Amino acid sequence: MKKMMIKETCEDTRLELRLCPPGDGLYSIATAHGTGCPPKSPMSKSSNKRVAQPHAVVGWPPVRTTRKNIMTSSNSTKVKVPADGRGDKKTSPDQENSLYVKINMDGVAIGRKVDLKAYDTYQKLSSAVDELFGGLLAAQGVSSFGITNNRRDISNGLLDGTGEYTLVYDDNEGDRILVGDVPWDMFISSAKRLRVLKTSELSAIRQRDT
């Protein structure tokens, strides 16, 4: 049976492989059919210049995703902390000692990702949340006082229910829990995603608990 299917992938920079930095290498070879052995130059370039980041190539080395994070942070000397305080770097799946979870905030359209292993206390996480979303919130011009671009401190009262926002998380059983109830290590081992909710919407729960 004769079948020809041409598929357009909706995303996907994954299919565009690059051995060399963008703007260089294989892509330009492709449009110059039959010109000698062009692949040699970029390829020997990379083998000569001792590529520092072998993980820059998609799907190489050929290991499955389940094998990417075997060296967990159980060995503390191997923990790698991100260079700056923000835990939301463009995620490379090859950072062994990181635990990126999604974090969404009420009223902010775009979610972020935060590396829980970059912190060791709830206070630090709280500050990180402020860093992640404070700017976005201000940029959206959201302010109950009618003042735009006024950057608010989200971390204020984030963990104790006294602030405008409260931090909660979804655990590995699908339950939603207030952040801060359990020891930090237990928290990061069970937290699957975080949410920054408006405290006013939690008031029903708070009343029930007090």
Next chain:
Amino acid sequence: MFPEEVLEHVFSFLTSHTDRNSVSLVCKTWYEMERWCRKRVFIGNCYAVNPKVIIKRFPEVKGVELKGKPHFADFNLVPEGWGGFVWPWVVEFAKGYPWLEEIRLKRMVVSDECLEIVAKSFSKFRVLVLESCDGFSTDGLASIASHCRNLRVLDLRECEVEELSGHWLSHFPDSFTSLEVLNIACLGSEVSFSALERLVARSPKLKTLRLNRTVPLEKLSTLLQRAPQLIDFGTGSYSAEIRSDVYSSLKDAFSSCKNLKSLSGFWDVTPAYLPVVHSVCSQLTSLNLSYASTQSPELTKIRLVVLDCIEDTGLNTVSMTCKDLRELVVFPSEPFVGDAEVQLTEQGLVSVSQGCSKLQSVLYFCRQMSNSALISISKNRPNLTCFRLCIIEPTVPDYLTLEPLDVGFGSIVENCKQLTRLSMSGLLTDRVFEYIGTHAKNLDMLSIAFAGDSDLGLHHVLSGCDSLRKLEIRDCPFGDKALLANASKLEKMRSLWMSSCLVSFGACKLLGQKMPGLNVEVIDERENLNSLPEYAPVE
């Protein structure tokens, strides 16, 4: 001419699919006879044939095995939504094979609805094996558990499962006692331990039990005590505070498993707990420590899967003690780090090739290789059937001479005449393909990446490798010429994958026109006549 009854009886001894396929080609009578008595059908490429055709040809089938996505899908090279959906097959099977007993799928997309249909349509259903599949959730598993009264095998091998709840296990009714294989190692979330314990307790025929990482070490002995008849056991997380009561109950539990042949799991190992398995070590034939980042084993195996933390010294020990070793797999502990801290080099593999005379199959990740090492390995082990070498950084040359590794791999194909599977890496020119085309006459599957100089490389392979059926190529300068010149070869193959090579869209169209029996598919995000096409699977 033999009477039909005799032929049928003879055919019943043929279990290999290749044999059955050959038999059906002898003559029309044999074709007819064979199709009526085929009980298991294997479809290596789900797009090769329409399910209705299979059902029509083989009406008495009890077991089906299907494969979907190409191998490189494992490494994220195939886009989401590409295909491999089992739905159309399951729908047809529900109509055409009401007595179906076994379904085995590899790299297919399986939805919860599919699982529900399977659970409800086949009253004699016994075996479900899903390998590298995705698309379903624990709800689908709950359907299977609820309805498959005679289930013997539930084997989830490295699947991606949406884990909505750990309670799906409780859906197996109390009257359900037929389970023989349960493999849930790929699940990331907790399953209800009490349901698991009760299930194990009422499954006297349970032979394989592979737990997932969330089952804690402290609870392992409880399970093992309920299943001393196990042959294949996979632990959960293997780490806990060191406590003598935990230690001794584990030790007792393992020693009561007299039939244990295979051990795996061992996530997050606390080395102090490893000696509890020593009592069973001598009877093990397979040991998978590939999630255990420690250096351990002095254990005699037939199949050993480890991380590179074992280092050259560990492999040297293996070469001296594991005299029955047939298969060695060494995975990288830190695949994305440029310079490794582990001392694992080509030397480890050379030692094993020297000491383990029965070694047939190798999958080895390392960071350096030399032609002389490859030559030694090939001369030490001419009985190799599978040789897969991955040097972590692409296009590295022989680290001693800085030459390409052509001669080394050439030696492998020349000396290992029974080689059926080969994966190469490192700096390779067209020359290596000339060696392969000349010598690798039994090669069935070849994987190539970042290799070769020109179309000549591909031409050597396609024209020389008589037995080649699966070829996967990425990032090689192979283009239209070799592909079109060897179009007729493609018809004899199961599949060809080419990504990031130099094949033009025009050539793909031409290929499709020239060879109407082939499925030619192009995946590319730009629609442009001169664009670089990425994919061509072949029937």
